[in-house]
Amino acid sequence: xxxxxxxxxxxVVIAGLLTLAYLLLPNIVVTVFSFNQxxxxxxxxxxxxxxxxxKDPCGVSDLCGSLSVSLQIAFWAxxxxxxLGTMIAFALVRYRFRARxxxxxxxxxxxxxxxxxxxxxxxxxxxxxxxxxxxxTVLIAHIMFCLSFVVTAVKARVMSMDPRLExxxxxxxxxxxxxxxxxxxxxxxxxxxxxxxxxxxLSFDDFIITNFNAGSTVxxxxxxxxxxxxxxxxxxxxxxxAMFVVAVxxxxxxxxxxxxRNKQKA
Amino acid sequence: xxNDTSGDVRLSGITKTYGSFxxxxxxxxxxxxxxxxxxxxxxxxxKTTTLRMIAGLEEPTGGTVHLGDQDVTALPPYKRxxxxxxxxxxxxxxxxxxxxxxxxxxRRGIKSVKKQVEEMLDLVQLGEQARKKPHQLSGGQQQxxxxxxxxxxxxxxxxxxxxxxxxxxKLRRQMQLELKRIQTExxxxxxxxxxxxxxxxxxxxxxxxxxxxxxxQLGSPTDLYENPRTTFVANFLGTSNFIEAEVDARSxxxxxxxxxxxxxxLPGARCGAPTSTGGKVLVGVRPEKISLTHADEAGExxxxxxxxxxxxxDSSFIGVSTQYVVDSPVCPDFEVYAQNIDRDxxxxxxxxxxxxWNPAHTFGLDAAQDIDAGVDEGAxx
Numbered sequence: 001x002x003x004x005x006x007x008x009x010x011x012v013v014i015a016g017l018l019t020l021a022y023l024l025l026p027n028i029v030v031t032v033f034s035f036n037q038x039x040x041x042x043x044x045x046x047x048x049x050x051x052x053x054x055k056d057p058c059g060v061s062d063l064c065g066s067l068s069v070s071l072q073i074a075f076w077a078x079x080x081x082x083x084l085g086t087m088i089a090f091a092l093v094r095y096r097f098r099a100r101x102x103x104x105x106x107x108x109x110x111x112x113x114x115x116x117x118x119x120x121x122x123x124x125x126x127x128x129x130x131x132x133x134x135x136x137t138v139l140i141a142h143i144m145f146c147l148s149f150v151v152t153a154v155k156a157r158v159m160s161m162d163p164r165l166e167x168x169x170x171x172x173x174x175x176x177x178x179x180x181x182x183x184x185x186x187x188x189x190x191x192x193x194x195x196x197x198x199x200x201x202l203s204f205d206d207f208i209i210t211n212f213n214a215g216s217t218v219x220x221x222x223x224x225x226x227x228x229x230x231x232x233x234x235x236x237x238x239x240x241x242a243m244f245v246v247a248v249x250x251x252x253x254x255x256x257x258x259x260x261r262n263k264q265k266a
Numbered sequence: 267x268x269n270d271t272s273g274d275v276r277l278s279g280i281t282k283t284y285g286s287f288x289x290x291x292x293x294x295x296x297x298x299x300x301x302x303x304x305x306x307x308x309x310x311x312x313k314t315t316t317l318r319m320i321a322g323l324e325e326p327t328g329g330t331v332h333l334g335d336q337d338v339t340a341l342p343p344y345k346r347x348x349x350x351x352x353x354x355x356x357x358x359x360x361x362x363x364x365x366x367x368x369x370x371x372x373r374r375g376i377k378s379v380k381k382q383v384e385e386m387l388d389l390v391q392l393g394e395q396a397r398k399k400p401h402q403l404s405g406g407q408q409q410x411x412x413x414x415x416x417x418x419x420x421x422x423x424x425x426x427x428x429x430x431x432x433x434x435x436k437l438r439r440q441m442q443l444e445l446k447r448i449q450t451e452x453x454x455x456x457x458x459x460x461x462x463x464x465x466x467x468x469x470x471x472x473x474x475x476x477x478x479x480x481x482x483q484l485g486s487p488t489d490l491y492e493n494p495r496t497t498f499v500a501n502f503l504g505t506s507n508f509i510e511a512e513v514d515a516r517s518x519x520x521x522x523x524x525x526x527x528x529x530x531x532l533p534g535a536r537c538g539a540p541t542s543t544g545g546k547v548l549v550g551v552r553p554e555k556i557s558l559t560h561a562d563e564a565g566e567x568x569x570x571x572x573x574x575x576x577x578x579x580d581s582s583f584i585g586v587s588t589q590y591v592v593d594s595p596v597c598p599d600f601e602v603y604a605q606n607i608d609r610d611x612x613x614x615x616x617x618x619x620x621x622x623w624n625p626a627h628t629f630g631l632d633a634a635q636d637i638d639a640g641v642d643e644g645a646x647x
Binding site: 162164165167168169170171172173174175178179182183186187 | 321322323342343344345348349350352353354356357358359360369370373374415416419
């Protein structure tokens with residue numbers, strides 16, 4: 001009986017812990033195997049502890065090159081998609097214009113369409129235009145599919161913004177530019193940041209569209225896929241773990257800064 | 267107030283239309299420097315649109331806005347020496363209270379704002395809260411921040427758009443007095459938009475009653491209450507009883523009217539309707555001016571008072587007074603408010619009574635208008 005009662009009281013906690021384990025287990029496996037010393041070319045079975053791969057993350061040819069390509073594409077795609085997406089979101093919420101409804105639904109099409117279809121049709125388009133496949137075609141493709149995510153994130157934020165805040169700013173001697181800089185932008189910032197983060201994550205790990213349109217350029221996901229057929233170097237796990245740690249640290253840092261700022265203000 | 271006219275607000279022929287809908291009909295209005303002016307009306311009557319045209323947040327379809335001698339019609343809001351306290355305050359959520367109040371000063375390039383902001387926060391009794399964010403304050407505190415944020419700029423005119431609408435009744439009373447105190451202290455022209463007739467009457471020196479995009483009547487609260495010129499004003503400000511009557515004769519300055527079987531006397535100066543013999547007039551009288559006497563003692567009523575007979579249909583005791591509804595042949599539900607000084611125990615529903623009042627408290631209106639205009643709007647506030 002006491003066990004049943006204990007279970008009843010802690011059911012929510014148990015369910016939460018199980019879900020968390022389900023979410024984190026793959027990351028743990030990746031991390032653990034980054035310290036493995038595999039026999040043969042595949043890193044699928046635990047052999048013995050080693051930090052060799054961590055000491056030489058670029059030890060596999062082309063790995064760090066592909067990582068750099070991916071980071072560059074993700075950076076520029078994020079920048080492009082965030083700029084365009086923010087402007088589109090403001091236009092869609094703030095202004096009434098012809099075909100506004102159509103634009104509103106068309107912008108979500110890339111989110112709904114199967115990626116393979118989009119990849120194939122993009123390739124057709126690029127080939128017909130005679131474009132040289134490579135860095136630029138990948139970048140254009142990434143900006144395109146990140147755009148809808150940025151628009152969604154920013155639009156939600158702009159829609160919940162009280163237009164009277166900007167009127168109040170104008171009433172208090174802020175011209176159009178000052179109003180945008182001091183009121184509109186800071187209030188929309190969380191939405192824009194969320195959109196940018198989404199764009200970066202989506203662009204960095206995209207495989208299907210990239211694979212179709214990359215030509216001879218190799219991004220990190222393409223490198224992982226390619227090597228998985230011939231053998232998986234431990235360095236892939238090292239890069240994966242490092243990225244996970246960096247992301248977690250960034251989140252923690254932003255939480256600490258946020259808390260400290262709130263405490264100072266109070 | 268003073269001879270300085272630089273804070274006068276002068277609207278000439280100002281109008282605003284949205285497509286085929288006219289929100290504000292051509293309107294002329296002068297608000298003198300230093301006065302507390304209220305625009306009173308039900309929602310959708312054009313009062314907020316008028317206010318926003320003064321602020322520059324709405325572009326008039328026609329007409330001009332002058333501040334003192336300056337024509338500001340074409341100026342954008344950020345170039346007008348006018349500040350607004352918005353409905354629901356519109357405080358900047360990402361800035362703390364100090365920065366909210368300092369906003370206007372900083373935009374005008376003033377560097378040392380600390381002293382001014384602290385003084386202003388003290389004026390609205392929020393010195394302790396300077397580093398809090400707006401959402402950490404109560405409704406009343408946010409309201410005071412909004413007032414401080416506007417007043418710190420020493421505007422020529424302060425515009426208040428239903429600033430007390432979101433507060434509960436007790437806080438609203440408190441803030442009414444507070445705003446009135448601040449206005450007297452700083453001496454700036456206040457233009458206050460409200461749908462609450464009591465709020466307008468308590469706070470303002472001059473009230474403009476608006477209805478369907480027009481100013482129905484403009485005057486001091488007492489003047490509007492005692493001498494309404496339309497049924498809308500009579501019903502919107504407090505309660506009025508109306509009797510349809512016919513002009514019988516004139517005797518000196520008074521008009522004698524026939525209503526039902528009896529005669530009523532109305533001072534000619536208080537009649538806003540044409541008074542040719544046989545013409546129709548709406549006779550109005552406020553519920554608190556009427557005395558109620560039991561029919562058995564009708565003989566004791568002094569001569570020279572207007573009187574009508576009826577039967578009490580309903581009575582409700584509300585502490586300071588008792589409110590009676592009397593069914594009379596000339597008016598089906600006559601309202602009477604009696605002070606609870608000497609309560610006659612016979613005045614219960616079903617009793618026959620005589621209603622009587624001093625003729626000087628009677629006003630006359632044109633019978634061609636809707637008797638019930640403004641009834642619902644007034645009751646709702």
